[in-house]
Amino acid sequence: MNLTKDRFGGLLFLLVSATYGYYAADIPLLPGDKFEPFHAQTMPYWLSSLGIFFSFLLIGLKPAPPSENESISNSNLVLMLGLMAFTFAFSIALPWLGFPITTSIFLASSYWLLGERRLKMLLFASVPFALVFWLLLTEVLDVYIAPARFIFW
Amino acid sequence: MFEGVFTGLSTALMPFNIMMVVVGCFAGTFIGMLPGLGPISAVALMIPITYTLDPSSGIILMAGVYYGAVFGGSTSSILINAPGCASTLVTTFDGYPLAQKNQAGKALALAAYSSFCGGTVGAIILIFAAPALASVSLSFQSSDYFALMVLGLTSVAAFSGKGQVIKAMMMTVFGLMIATVGNDVITGAPRYTFGQMDLVDGISFLLLAMATFALAEVMMTIMRGKMFSTSETMQPVALSSMKLSLDEVKEVAPTIARSSVFGFIVGVLPGAGATIASFLAYGLERNLAPERLRKMFGKGALRGLAAPESANNAASTGSFVPLLTLGIPGSGTTAIMLGALIAYGIQPGPRLYVDHPDVFWSVIISMYFGNLVLLVLNLPLIPYISRLLAIPPQILNPLIIFFSIIGVYLVSFNTFDIQMMVFITLIAVGLKMLDFPMAPMLLGFILGGMLEKNLSRALVVSDGSFDFLWNRPLTFSIMCITLIILLLPWLLNLGRRLGTRLLSAAD
Structure with missing residues (x-):
């Protein structure tokens, strides 16, 4: 039996369903709930069983013909992971550096990562955009955005 | 009913709401044009904006975006052979060949007229069909609702394409699993929160929709190396005259009428949606066409363009019927709208017609306005809107990512x-690479809470027995339909195999 894309997906889902079912036992029940026809653990147990059933079905069935082959190069994978890392860093930096600075850095570094090397473009498409967007939120739409924590140091 | 129509008309005609339709159509057209971003992503991107509006205006904006995105998808299908979404894939079959024959303007005009007619026919039928179904569904009990939700979830999976049924079912289960995260709606017991206070309220619908559609779609496009490279291909296409001759109008008129009614019916079926409607309408027209015209299909046939365009718009309207009357979304896009309505504190379903007639009717009326806006304003402006796509992809993509994340952040x-x-996007990208569809997961997530509540009520009423599934005729009928829909692909496949075997035996 070859480990096709489908079977790999099936195995992965089997693992997820089994883990989900295992943790269903940790859901606290109210006294007497065990004797009720439906309680907080019921749905998770059924879903886990259904998930395991479908996983075995996918693993056991004849694999479907592969879909259109989309070649994904390593460099594009790195780009994607880089952007995700920048997004994660944005969430960490936002409370500390504040909205305008974090947004400017996030946008400029993302433009750079995707291949923009012109300094003027990097600056003009990030800093004024972040400032205008921030002013629009705080002054026009009256949305409260917490100031940067480092200001209070 | 007419009182309701007038209420809806007065709400939809408010200057602010008219502006919402126009803005929605423009924004939708622009987003829909970007290959990879379809109506689901377009509507998801709009949700944070709609949270600041009242429910009617918010849902009107989303309906406008929905139509605009479908229209934008058709535009990119015709001009650059890159469908913005699955439902406009069939448009490329004859739309792009027409553009190559230097008739891009005519193709765009025909697509707009067909969409307008499809939307109009759909809106008219909706005006009569929705209240009728809503009044019938007032007598529904929890067991019927449970059965209807199972039907909705199963149909989405069953119609997801060859070799995808089991994967779609798995994704539905996955969505239902995610819906259980957070405090239990019935007992309040924490489930799968792992001690994290941020998970007590469960995973936000907006977060999930943005991560799995908007953000994951951008990431997939970057990974495929396409990076929305429309700016280079968009330039050379020159739009010719947008006029249609009288003979051409006569040729496509019956096609548009047939496909509109057909598309609406397919759209009403939970899970079927605009994509299936457009494929079926195209196939139907090709079979009905005389031999001479049949040969033209795929080479720039006007009928081949008019059929899917009117069908997909009528189906988009049709998909609002189960959403507004039963509270069950018929497609991924309406699933997002359902989530947005729930966030407003409005529960779509039979009570919507009674409790919020302004929302119910203004959505229906604004759909018609949306079609009108697309025809009157968007069509002449297509050459200018398409210029916006000249923004370099390395600038456009980070901006889409920024709007996705900031949209979620500004709510919470x-x-x-x-x-x-970030975490959910990475999972979604992985699942997409393994060819797992995302729409069933979102539908499962949105319906999960309601499904559990109705199942729990039905089980309590029947004292823990599952006999409610066959004791009540309505529930039983819906469950039978579910079973037929689920088994249909296998039965058809079996029939085809048997037919082939019999033919080979006869030879």
């Missing part, structure tokens, strides 16, 4: 949500 002001988005 919690940076944990952005981190959660």
